[in-house]
Amino acid sequence: MSNLAFSSFTLNGADAQKFLQGQVTLNVEALAENLTRYTAICDLKGRIHFGLWLKKINAESFEIVITQDQSEEFAKHIKKYGAFSKMKLEQAAEVYPILNGESTDFSIEKTDIDVWQLQAIDAGQAWITQATESLFQPQELRLHQREGVHYDKGCYLGQEIIARLWFKAKPKHWLHLVLGNGECPAPATKLNKDVEIVNSVAIENGYKALVVAKPDALAELSLDILDLPEYLNGDVARPQ
Numbered sequence: 001m002s003n004l005a006f007s008s009f010t011l012n013g014a015d016a017q018k019f020l021q022g023q024v025t026l027n028v029e030a031l032a033e034n035l036t037r038y039t040a041i042c043d044l045k046g047r048i049h050f051g052l053w054l055k056k057i058n059a060e061s062f063e064i065v066i067t068q069d070q071s072e073e074f075a076k077h078i079k080k081y082g083a084f085s086k087m088k089l090e091q092a093a094e095v096y097p098i099l100n101g102e103s104t105d106f107s108i109e110k111t112d113i114d115v116w117q118l119q120a121i122d123a124g125q126a127w128i129t130q131a132t133e134s135l136f137q138p139q140e141l142r143l144h145q146r147e148g149v150h151y152d153k154g155c156y157l158g159q160e161i162i163a164r165l166w167f168k169a170k171p172k173h174w175l176h177l178v179l180g181n182g183e184c185p186a187p188a189t190k191l192n193k194d195v196e197i198v199n200s201v202a203i204e205n206g207y208k209a210l211v212v213a214k215p216d217a218l219a220e221l222s223l224d225i226l227d228l229p230e231y232l233n234g235d236v237a238r239p240q
Contacts, residue, residue: 002113002114002117002201004067004068004113004117004129005067005068005069005094005113006065006066006067006068006094006095006096006097006106007065007066007067007068007071007091007094007095008063008064008065008091008092008093008094008095008106009063009064009065009066009071009074009075009089009090009091009092010061010062010063010064010089010090010092011061011062011063011064011078011087011088011089012060012061012062012087012088012090013060013085013086013087013088014060014086014087015082015085015086015087016059016060016061016062016085016087017029017056017059017060017062018085019081019082019085019087020054020062021153021154021156022155022156022157023041023081023156023157024039024040024041024052024054024156025039025040025041025042025138025143025148025149025150025156025162026039026054026147026148026149026150026153027150027152027153028054028056029153030150030153031054031056032056033056033057033058034055034056034057035055035056035103036053036054036055036065036100036103036104036105036106037053037054037055037103037146037147037148038051038052038053038054038103038104038125038127038143038146038148039051039052039053039054039143039148039149040052040128040138040143040148040149041077041157042138042156042157042158042159042162043134043157043158044157044158044161045134045158045161046137046138046158046160046161046162046165047134047135047136047137047158048128048133048134048135048136048137048138048141048143049077049133049134049157050066050070050073050074050077050128050133051066051067051070051127051128051129052064052065052066052074053065053066053103053104053106063092065095065106067127067128067129067130068094069129069130069131070128070129070130070133071091073130075089075091093108094108095107095108096108096109096110096111096113096116097111097113097116097120098111098116099116099119099120099123099125102123102125102146102229102231103125103146104116104120104125114201117199117201118201118203118208120199121177121199121200121201121208121209121210122177122208123229124142124146124175124177124210124228124229124232125146126141126142126175126198126199126210127199129187131186131187131188132187132188132198135188135196136196136198136212137162137165137171138162139162139165139166139171139174139236140171140173140174140175140212140236141174141175141198141212142174142175142228142232142236144166144236145231145232145234145236146232149162151163151166151167151238166238167238170237170238171236171237172194172214173194173196173212173213173214174212174213174236175198175210175211175212175228175232175236176210176211176212176213176215176218176225176228177208177209177210177225177226177227177228178208178209178210178211178218178223178224178225178226179206179207179208179223179224179226180206180207180208180209180221180222180223180224181205181206181222182206182207183202183207184200184201184202184206184207184209185197185200185207185209186200187199187200191211191213191221191223192217192220192221193217194213194214194216194217195211195212195213195214195217195218195221196211196212196213197209197210197211198210198211198212208226
């Protein structure tokens with residue numbers, strides 16, 4: 001049985017949208033109301049520190065869900081960076097995930113998190129936990145293909161490095177869905193120097209996992225590479 005759990009927060013106040021616009025990788029101002037998107041708060045090296053599901057109720061009211069093991073650190077981060085903003089962060093109830101097409105919604109009604117994990121992995125919906133914080137860049141997780149990062153939205157934490165990687169470089173590692181045999185490796189496990197587990201779940205006779213990897217490095221391992229959903233199967237690099 002999984003130890004994965006989720007915590008929800010509300011962020012309310014006149015400065016809520018402005019504050020989030022300077023924190024997360026997606027364009028909060030353009031986010032449709034009552035639509036949940038997975039996005040990120042990055043560190044100054046352009047790697048994902050916090051992964052979060054964000055829903056805008058209106059410009060002054062947001063719902064945020066984060067894995068429970070990151071919740072305390074997340075609350076400290078928001079209070080530190082938002083100390084002088086007109087808004088209030090409050091922790092709400094524990095919530096449970098429900099796959100909804102290309103995204104995930106949350107409810108206070110209990111669902112089977114183990115089932116969701118397998119569904120989310122099959123759907124390519126990678127998520128960050130305490131074990132994987134600051135390991136991956138948004139582009140490596142195909143977050144832009146999930147509308148979780150926008151490269152033309154202006155400044156936010158880590159934006160300079162993230163934009164440079166998008167406009168001037170091409171990633172060497174990116175997200176793949178794999179099927180493996182044997183014991184299920186934990187998130188952040190390196191299968192070799194160029195293949196790292198993001199999320200994994202045990203299945204009969206093996207495991208399924210989302211990995212960030214060089215394609216050539218995957219060929220060195222005894223893994224079956226599975227197709228991601230069509231919208232995630234394209235080239236992760238910026239179209240030329």
